[in-house]
Amino acid sequence: MAAGGQPRYASPIVLVGEVPVMTGPGDEMAAGTAGRGRLRASHADREQVIGTLKDAFVQGRLTQDEFDDRVGQVYASRTYAELAEVTADLPAGPTGTRPPRDPWRATKLAWRAVYAIILPAIVTLIVIPGHTTVGVVITTTAVTYLLFWVLGVSVMVAARQEKRFAGQLPPRSAPGASG
Numbered sequence: 225m226a227a228g229g230q231p232r233y234a235s236p237i238v239l240v241g242e243v244p245v246m247t248g249p250g251d252e253m254a255a256g257t258a259g260r261g262r263l264r265a266s267h268a269d270r271e272q273v274i275g276t277l278k279d280a281f282v283q284g285r286l287t288q289d290e291f292d293d294r295v296g297q298v299y300a301s302r303t304y305a306e307l308a309e310v311t312a313d314l315p316a317g318p319t320g321t322r323p324p325r326d327p328w329r330a331t332k333l334a335w336r337a338v339y340a341i342i343l344p345a346i347v348t349l350i351v352i353p354g355h356t357t358v359g360v361v362i363t364t365t366a367v368t369y370l371l372f373w374v375l376g377v378s379v380m381v382a383a384r385q386e387k388r389f390a391g392q393l394p395p396r397s398a399p400g401a402s403g
């Protein structure tokens with residue numbers, strides 16, 4: 225502590241009147257602006273805000289005039305706080321979006337390919353007796369693949385019906401109903 229009860233700091237600069245900046249939910253930089261509201265914004269930050277404005281315009285949340293005015297404000301903004309003000313009244317995220325894709329989707333597709341192509345071939349090689357004719361090999365292969373594919377289709381249909389009854393899929397429209 226220095227004389228007079230004031231704490232000593234390495235820098236003699238004291239920021240007077242600084243308050244935390246409150247941002248709206250539509251600001252993608254909202255998490256970071258509270259602590260850096262007085263810092264200068266970069267060109268990339270301005271482009272990010274313009275991207276948010278473009279999304280809002282496409283969704284019908286802004287008219288052409290509002291969009292143009294706000295883009296002008298973005299280019300005139302110097303700090304993060306000024307950028308945050310431009311999107312403060314926009315809701316976060318687009319409306320009516322689909323849920324995110326299953327991260328295991330590619331793995332599931334790969335296993336389906338293994339089930340439909342590779343596994344029947346292995347089973348066919350195991351089932352075929354030694355020293356057989358070409359006709360027996362072709363017949364055994366065709367029957368094995370047919371059995372695997374019929375079983376695979378029935379499993380997919382059962383899974384779909386289970387999801388429908390669990391309420392995860394919308395009900396099927398009535399036959400003959402036109403929409």
